[in-house]
Amino acid sequence: MAKPNKKGPTQTVDIYCAKCKAPLYKYRKGGKGALVKCFIERIVEDHTNTPCTCPQCGQVFARETLIRGTPAYKMVGGKVVMK
Template identity: 75%
Template sequence: MSKPNKKQPTKTVEIYCSKCKTLLFKYRKGGKGALVKCFKERIVKDMTVTPCHCPGCDCEFARDTLVRGTPAYKIIGGKVTMK
């Protein structure tokens, strides 16, 4: 399996909790598709206190996993929105 691109994407998106609209991450997203996973090395600013849990409503929005040998958060469908 191939690793994610070494060159970081230039487009930065803000990721919010769907339930309480709390800002979770500022993330460098590549491509124009839906947000399925967040590579930890691409997170610019992390607002969460405990990993994968919203600081506002304490709901779990992702799972900690390895994707192509790189640490990432696998997003649970419908739990986050991005702008």
């Protein structure tokens, strides 16, 4: 399968914890759909101390995985909010 485009989209979205509204990432997202996964190479700003864990409330909001051979975070449904 093809790898995701390195440069990726130019539109960025802010990703927040759904529980405590703490900022998690600023991410270059393509398309209009729901946030299912975050490719690590597309994350512009990372506000987390440990991967996939909210820095404020400690909730685990994603799992590390490989998607099409590229490292990514697979989001757990309902744990993050995108603006």
